[in-house]
C-alpha cells in the first residue's frame with residue numbers, strides 16, 4: 001500500500017481553498033458578513049473619538065485655543081466654553097455607546113456568518129462521507145475522518161470570525177490612528193509612529209520563532225488524541241492483557257510532550273506581548289518627551305509646526321491603541337494557516353468522486369425473483385480507489401497511475417449462478433475471498449472485471465437503494481447502534497409498528513430473551529450493543545433482516561463459538577429466513593453446507609471446486625479435507641499443509 005493514496009491526492013489538488021470556501025459557502029450569507037464588517041468598522045472608528053474629543057476639549061475649553069475636530073465643520077461647534085464642554089461630554093459618552101452597540105452588532109453578525117458556514121460545511125461533509133464508497137472507509141482511520149468533521153470545520157469558523165474581523169480591525173486602527181495623528185501634527189506623528197515598524201518587526205520575529213513551535217504543538221495534540229481514542233476503543237484488550245499501567249504511561253508521555261510544547265509556545269507568547277507593550281510604552285515616552293518639550297519650548301530641532309497641549313494628550317492616548325490589534329497579527333496568521341489546511345482537507349473530501357452511485361438510466365428493482373449470477377468476476381481492492389483527475393491521464397508507467405490498477409487481485413474468474421430460492425454456500429480457508437465475494441452482491445465494491453447480475457440486471461444498471469433493499473445482509477459481527485432493542489430491529493424500516501417488530505423478533509428466535517430483559521423492547525443495548533451477548537446481537541440483526549423481508553440474502557455465519565442451544569436457535573432462525581429466498585452464505589456449520597444447492601470452494605480467490613456436498617466429498621479435494629477437519633476426522637494440519645504448497 002502506498003502511504004499517499006488517491007484520496008490525499010485529491011486534497012493536494014484543491015486550489016485556493018479559502019477563496020473557494022468563500023465562493024461556495026460564504027456567498028449565500030454575505031449579508032451577515034457585510035453587517036459584521038460594517039459593525040466592526042463603526043465600533044473601531046467610534047473608539048477613536050474619546051481621545052480626540054479630550055484633546056479638543058483641553059485646547060478649546062480649558063485653555064484659550066480653538067476647539068477643532070476632524071471632519072466636523074467649524075460652524076457646528078458652539079462658540080462658548082460651556083457649550084463646548086457639553087458637546088465634549090455628549091460626544092465622549094455617545095462614542096462609548098456607539099462602540100458598545102456596534103461591537104454587539106458586529107459580534108452577532110460575524111458569528112452568525114461564521115457558524116452558519118461551519119454548520120453547512122459540517123453537514124455537507126458528513127453527507128458526502130455517507131455517500132462515499134467502502135473503499136474510502138477501508139483507507140481512513142475513524143479519528144482522521146472525525147477530525148475533518150470536528151477540528152477542520154472549527155478552524156474554518158475561527159478564521160471566518162476571529163481572523164477576518166481582527167484583520168479588519170487592524171487595518172481600521174492603524175489607518176484611523178495614523179490619519180488622526182497626521183491630521184493633528186504630521187511631524188510629531190512621524191516620531192510616534194516609529195514604533196509601528198518596530199512592532200511589525202517584533203511580530204515577524206515572533207512568528208518565525210513561534211511557527212515551528214505551533215506545528216509541533218499541533219502534532220502532539222494529534223498524537224495525544226489518537227492515543228486516547230485508541231485506548232478507549234481498545235479498553236477490553238487493555239484490561240484483559242493487564243496493560244493499564246502501560247497505557248497510562250503512554251498517555252502520560254504524550255500529555256507531557258504536549259505540556260512541554262505548550263509551555264514553549266506560552267513562554268514565547270509571554271515574551272512577545274509584554275515586548276509589544278514595551279514598544280508602545282517606548283513610543284509613549286518618546287512622544288511625551290518630544291511633544292512635551294514642543295509644547296513647553298516650541299518646535300525642537302528640525303520641526304516647525306505648532307503643537308497644542310490637547311493635541312499632545314490625543315497623541316499620548318493613541319499610542320496605547322496600537323498594541324492590541326498588532327499583537328493579534330500572530331494569531332491571525334496562525335488561524336489563516338490552520339484554515340487553509342483545514343479547507344484543503346474539507347474540499348479534498350468533497351472532491352472525491354463517488355464510484356458506486358446511481359447511473360441516470362438506473363432502474364428501480366421491483367418484484368425481484370432472486371436470480372443471482374456472477375460472470376467471470378475479478379476483483380482487486382486497490383482498483384477501487386478513485387483516481388485523482390490528472391492521474392487518470394498519466395500513462396500506466398507512472399507510479400501514481402499504475403497504483404490504481406496494480407492492487408492484488410483477490411477474486412479470479414468467479415462464475416456461478418443461483419436460481420431463485422436456491423442456497424449457495426461458500427467455503428474455504430481464511431483470506432480466500434469469501435467475504436469479498438458476498439460484498440460484491442451488495443455493491444459495496446464493484447468488480448474490476450466481469451459482472452454480477454441480479455434478475456438479469458448488472459448491478460450498476462439498478463438503483464443502489466433498490467438493490468440494497470432487495471438484498472438482506474447479516475454479517476458475522478452484527479453492529480448495533482446505541483439505542484433500544486426496538487430501534488435496532490426497525491433500523492432501516494423506521495415505519496415498522498410494535499407488532500411487526502415483535503413478529504420479526506419471534507422469527508429470529510429473539511423474542512424470548514428480549515422479553516426477559518428488564519425493559520423488554522425498550523432496553524438500551526449500550527454502545528455497539530455491548531450489553532448483549534454475541535448470539536443475542538446476531539439474532540437482533542436477523543430480526544432486522546426479517547423485517548426487511550428481502551428476496552435475496554447474504555449471510556456471513558459466525559465462526560465464534562456460541563453455546564449449542566444458542567447455535568440451534570440461530571440456525572433455526574436462519575433456516576426460516578433463507579427458506580424461500582436466494583441465499584449466499586459463508587458457511588461454517590455443517591448443516592448449512594450439507595443442505596446447500598451448490599457449494600463453492602474458494603481458495604486464494606479462485607473457485608477450485610464446486611458441487612453438492614456429496615459430489616465434493618466424492619472428489620476428495622480441498623472440500624473433503626476441510627470437511628474432515630470439521631468433522632474431527634482429520635487434523636487441522638491437513639489444511640495448513642495444503643496452504644504451504
Ligand code: ADP
Pocket residue numbers: 138381382410428429430431432433434435436437
Ligand atoms: P475471507 O472472507 O475468505 O476470510 P476476505 O474476503 O475477507 O477473505 O479477504 C480476501 C483478501 O482480501 C485477503 O487477502 C484480505 O487481506 C483482503 N482484504 C479484505 N478486505 C480488504 C479491504 N477492505 N481492503 C484491502 N484488502 C482487503
